[in-house]
Amino acid sequence: MVALNSEVNLSEAASLRVRNVRKEFTSLDGGITPGALALDDVSLSVAAGELVSIVGPSGCGKSTLLRMIAGLTSPTAGEVAIGAEPITAPSADRGLVFQDPNLFPWLTVRRNIEAGLVARGVLREKRGEVDEFMRLVGLESFANSFPHHLSGGMAQRVSLARALINHPRVLLLDEPLGALDAFTRMRMQDEVLRLWRAHGTTMLFVTHDIDEAIYMSDRIVIMTPRPGRIERIIPVSNPRPRDRSSPEFLQLRGEILEIMHFAGRSLSEN
Amino acid sequence: MNTAVGEITLQSAPVASAQPTYTQPLRAIATPLESRPQTWLAVPVAAGLALAIHYFVPKREPLPETNYYPVFLSVMLALGMLGAALYPFLVRLHRWMQKMCPILGVAVGAVAGWELMTSCFAVLPLPYFPGPEGVMAAIVSDRALLFDSTWHSLILLLSGYSIGVVVALVTGVTIGWFPHARYWGMPLLKVVGPIPATAWIPLALVVSPSALFSAVGLVALAVWFPVTMLTASGISNTRASYLDVARTLGANRTYLIFRVAIPAALPNIFIGLFMGLGTSFLTLVVAETVGVKSGLGWYVSWAQGWAEYGKVYGALVIMAAFFSTIMTVLFRVRDRVLVWQKGVIKW
Structure with missing residues (x-):
């Protein structure tokens, strides 16, 4: 709790601000069941251009938090804002990449990547970028394939390109690389980092992979479930590119594992 | 050689179910x-x-x-x-x-x-x-009248069917997308829709200025119900995550309806189009029999009136060819439009 407050004070010029957010899901009979508290008093600030990852066991409200920032759901209490403007609805300003690629099956790979440009009515001016993003994810030769021709990993790369082509101010990633094989995954981590540096996109990154979180992020947010709360926020100050086998890396890894183990024990005591 | 191919197909079955595309070349080899x-x-x-x-x-x-x-x-x-x-x-x-x-x-x-x-x-x-x-002699000797009847049936069917489909797509999308339209439209659809279009014939004959006009209306009505119903259900069952993705990509409501919900509903819409085609054949023949004095339906009852059963069967043969050709055309259109889900659903 102390750590949280200092976090809020630290980043007054923050790009993304989540303040005392609480989210309850109402049960079907209209009453509020105790188990339906998804987030409780969550506060988090992400500075413009920062890359923050969120780790935590399933059910800790990570996805709910991302959906809230995307504007797809609204908090029961508290405030979510970008800069000075509170978030009320989804916008192309905040891209979201889901666990499931959710490609539109009726569109080819190229048209899926173009979707954001079409939706914003800027396809004509920005058509050149489509090729650039297809090259980025290495799918030029699949431009005219339909999504059911793609493997899970390829589909997720298309989905990433589709979100990035809008150059969102904040990119929300809900375990985007979870479906990729280990090598593609590491390559994609570097690609995401390259993009992050090139465009200065603020990124909020949910992952189950602690190595991925340490490798990529400026800060790691550790959450606990039922109700979803922020347990600890750990800054990662090692210079990039980070060596996955360096002593600092491994030490941080051990530290996070310990915290999460502790988090698990406190859960069972509830 | 044969058995070897069979084994390959068998072994790759689990892979194939996950990625339907790759089954197709294998299947081609397998036959x-x-x-x-x-x-x-x-x-x-x-x-x-x-x-x-x-x-x-x-x-x-x-x-x-x-x-x-x-x-x-x-x-x-x-x-x-x-x-x-x-x-x-x-x-x-x-x-x-x-x-x-x-x-x-x-x-x-x-x-x-x-x-x-x-x-x-x-x-x-x-x-x-x-x-x-x-039967063959009847077809050949009466070919001019049969051709004329087929032509009239075709005109009537196509005009009725297309009017019905256009109206149904508008009502179906409206009911499927807008909760208010759904609240008021769905009960009406559920109560009025199942009445067979042919049951409206007495009313249609009284209300409409000409028999042809009423027949077109009846065929349109026969198509309208299934297409509306399936379009509405397809639209309202659009996967929420597709809509979420589109929203975060900056989509407005027009995009959500026309570029997400309608494409997502297309497989359903085609089921409606096929059901509607079936009911429109039925309605067409009945409407021609009782009202319009042309078309294959009229020809059948006319030939039966003269006890010329050769002509009756001749007309039935023509009808079979006529209707199945139209059905085939719709199948082709479906395969073209739904190429993206080829191999997912077959019927």
């Missing part, structure tokens, strides 16, 4: 071109048999003077023999024959069986059951 006797024997044997029945089995019933049926059988025999001679050299012909020849052979055999039942043994008596020659 190699083999020379089976029924491929080249079926049609010539059936046609030869039918010809033998026609010429050598004594007839109990008088036949028309014409010779269309044996000419037809001879053409089938000749084509069957030509195909049998050529198919080893033409791959596409071979594939087509492998698929179609058993069916064609059985069809010719069935016609021969029909001649046995009617003209030869008179199990099915005249005038209600003319033999193949009687």
Whole structure:
């Protein structure tokens, strides 16, 4: 709790601000069941251009938090804002990449990547970028394939390109690389980092992979479930590119594992 | 070679179910071109048999003077023999024959069986059951009127069907997307929709200025209900995550409806289009029988009024060809439009 407050004070010029957010899901009979508290008093600030990852066991409200920032759901209490403007609805300003690629099956790979440009009515001016993003994810030769021709990993790369082509101010990633094989995954981590540096996109990154979180992020947010709360926020100050086998890396890894183990024990005591 | 291919298909089955695309090349290999006797024997044997029945089995019933049926059988025999001679050299012909020849052979055999039942043994008596020659003679002698009737039916069907589909797409999308439209529209749809379009005929005849006009309206109504129902359910069942993705990509409502919900609903919409086509055939024939004085439905009841059953069956044969052609066209359109989900659903 102390750590949280200092976090809020630290980043007054923050790009993304989540303040005392609480989210309850109402049960079907209209009453509020105790188990339906998804987030409780969550506060988090992400500075413009920062890359923050969120780790935590399933059910800790990570996805709910991302959906809230995307504007797809609204908090029961508290405030979510970008800069000075509170978030009320989804916008192309905040891209979201889901666990499931959710490609539109009726569109080819190229048209899926173009979707954001079409939706914003800027396809004509920005058509050149489509090729650039297809090259980025290495799918030029699949431009005219339909999504059911793609493997899970390829589909997720298309989905990433589709979100990035809008150059969102904040990119929300809900375990985007979870479906990729280990090598593609590491390559994609570097690609995401390259993009992050090139465009200065603020990124909020949910992952189950602690190595991925340490490798990529400026800060790691550790959450606990039922109700979803922020347990600890750990800054990662090692210079990039980070060596996955360096002593600092491994030490941080051990530290996070310990915290999460502790988090698990406190859960069972509830 | 055959067994090896079979094993490959079998082993890759789990992979194939996850990624349907990759099954297709395998399946193509799995049905190699083999020379089976029924491929080249079926049609010539059936046609030869039918010809033998026609010429050598004594007839109990008088036949028309014409010779269309044996000419037809001879053409089938000749084509069957030509195909049998050529198919080893033409791959596409071979594939087509492998698929179609058993069916064609059985069809010719069935016609021969029909001649046995009617003209030869008179199990099915005249005038209600003319033999193949009687039906063919009726088709040929009345071809001008049959052509005219088919043409009128086509015009009526296409205008009614397209009006019905256009209106149904508008109402279906509206009911499927807007909760208010759904609240008020759905009960109406559920109560009024299931009334068969033909039940409105008395009202239609009174209200509309002409019989043709009312027939178009009835066909449109017959199509409207299933297409509206399935469009509405397809739209309202659009996967929420597609809509979420589109929203975070900056989509407005127009994009969500026209570029997400409608494409997502297309497989459903096509089911509605097929159901609507079936009901529109029915309504068309009934409407022509009672109101409009043209078209195949009218022709059938007119020929029946004169007890010319050869013409009745002739018209039925034309109808079968006519309706199944339209059905095939719709299937082709569906395959073209839903190419993105090929291999996912087959019907």
